[in-house]
Amino acid sequence: MRAVAVFPGARVLRLVDHPEPADPIGTEVKLRMLDVGVCGTDREIAQFEYGTPPLGSPYLVLGHESLARVIEVGPEVRNIAKNDLVVTTVRRPCPHSDCRACSIGRQDFCFSGDFTERGIKQRHGFMTDLVVDEERYMQVVPESLRDVGVLIEPLTIAEKALRQVWNVQERLPWRAPASSLGDGQGLNALVLGAGPVGLLGCLALLVRGFDTYMYSSGPADAEKARWVESVGAQYLSSRTLTPAQVGEQIGNIDLIYEAAGVASLSFEMLEVLGINGVFVFTGVPAQTGPVPIHSSQLMRAIVLKNQLVFGTVNAAPSAFQEAIADLTQFEQRWPGPLRQLITGRYPPDQIEDLLIKPSFGIKRVVRFAES
Ligand code: BGC
Numbered sequence: 001m002r003a004v005a006v007f008p009g010a011r012v013l014r015l016v017d018h019p020e021p022a023d024p025i026g027t028e029v030k031l032r033m034l035d036v037g038v039c040g041t042d043r044e045i046a047q048f049e050y051g052t053p054p055l056g057s058p059y060l061v062l063g064h065e066s067l068a069r070v071i072e073v074g075p076e077v078r079n080i081a082k083n084d085l086v087v088t089t090v091r092r093p094c095p096h097s098d099c100r101a102c103s104i105g106r107q108d109f110c111f112s113g114d115f116t117e118r119g120i121k122q123r124h125g126f127m128t129d130l131v132v133d134e135e136r137y138m139q140v141v142p143e144s145l146r147d148v149g150v151l152i153e154p155l156t157i158a159e160k161a162l163r164q165v166w167n168v169q170e171r172l173p174w175r176a177p178a179s180s181l182g183d184g185q186g187l188n189a190l191v192l193g194a195g196p197v198g199l200l201g202c203l204a205l206l207v208r209g210f211d212t213y214m215y216s217s218g219p220a221d222a223e224k225a226r227w228v229e230s231v232g233a234q235y236l237s238s239r240t241l242t243p244a245q246v247g248e249q250i251g252n253i254d255l256i257y258e259a260a261g262v263a264s265l266s267f268e269m270l271e272v273l274g275i276n277g278v279f280v281f282t283g284v285p286a287q288t289g290p291v292p293i294h295s296s297q298l299m300r301a302i303v304l305k306n307q308l309v310f311g312t313v314n315a316a317p318s319a320f321q322e323a324i325a326d327l328t329q330f331e332q333r334w335p336g337p338l339r340q341l342i343t344g345r346y347p348p349d350q351i352e353d354l355l356i357k358p359s360f361g362i363k364r365v366v367r368f369a370e371s
């Protein structure tokens with residue numbers, strides 16, 4: 001069967017003939033892959049800067065943002081049936097019994113670093129025709145999300161981040177213990193970066209009631225700016241507003257959700273974080289040389305304003321469930337704008353265009369099957 005493979009040793013990216021998986025046994029489920037999204041991580045792997053093939057394999061099958069159709073289930077599968085639409089999680093636990101995170105199924109917090117990730121680290125991914133995996137790593141997706149379900153995995157980044165924000169903001173004495181979705185009413189959130197993770201994060205903040213702003217480098221009349229305004233957030237262009245002016249315009253910034261992956265911009269924006277505010281990093285920047293920052297100013301502000309800065313990676317099954325619930329809401333509230341996030345579906349043999357040539361659009365997807 002077809003698979004998009006990266007050979008880091010030979011520095012080659014190509015479509016290969018990959019062995020078909022065996023029929024599912026026990027609690028395994030066999031999937032026909034429909035859509036697989038392409039993200040910055042995939043492009044880095046395709047440029048041999050990241051990613052590791054499984055032990056003994058010369059290549060890694062790419063792809064971690066998936067939507068698939070169940071074609072067969074093992075005899076012990078209980079909650080998934082043939083013809084269901086499913087999304088599969090990315091990270092698998094490390095083998096160490098003393099890893100407190102992995103031993104409770106929270107490998108997104110793995111301590112040892114020996115976790116694996118489908119399509120990224122020592123485990124083949126989803127850019128292929130058929131996949132077999134365990135039921136416990138899958139979530140059923142409603143049929144109404146067939147068109148946009150490939151956005152679930154990138155949305156889980158925001159889901160985990162916002163869950164953590166509510167958890168840490170329980171430190172504020174007047175906040176009730178986190179309600180199921182949290183309540184952003186009366187709070188200001190600023191999103192950095194207008195890629196898929198930023199734009200989906202924008203929607204997640206809006207449904208929670210935040211006054212939501214996007215700060216990005218495109219001009220205020222660009223397509224993405226119009227998209228941001230069409231869903232009810234405000235677009236601020238770094239071409240016309242400095243970080244300080246952004247701070248003045250918004251007022252107290254309660255949350256900065258970073259999804260740009262640019263270190264210099266992030267630390268500049270940390271300077272405008274508000275009182276009792278939280279700054280969440282989700283982007284993985286390219287490794288560059290040192291960048292000057294106003295370290296004493298930042299430290300003073302973090303202390304004198306009770307601020308908190310944290311990073312977040314990957315996502316638990318609960319974040320996938322929350323992403324499915326949120327995407328269902330987005331679909332009802334913004335059906336047009338949501339579909340506009342997917343800017344192209346390509347056959348697997350156009351993989352060079354997607355992974356090597358300059359990137360454009362928002363979320364581009366490899367389509368393996370229609371239904
Ligand atoms: C994926 C995560 C993964 C991270 C680091 C991201 O692109 O969405 O699942 O943990 O890369 O490998």
Ligand code: ZN
Nearest residue numbers: 039041064065
């Ligand atoms: Zn990704």
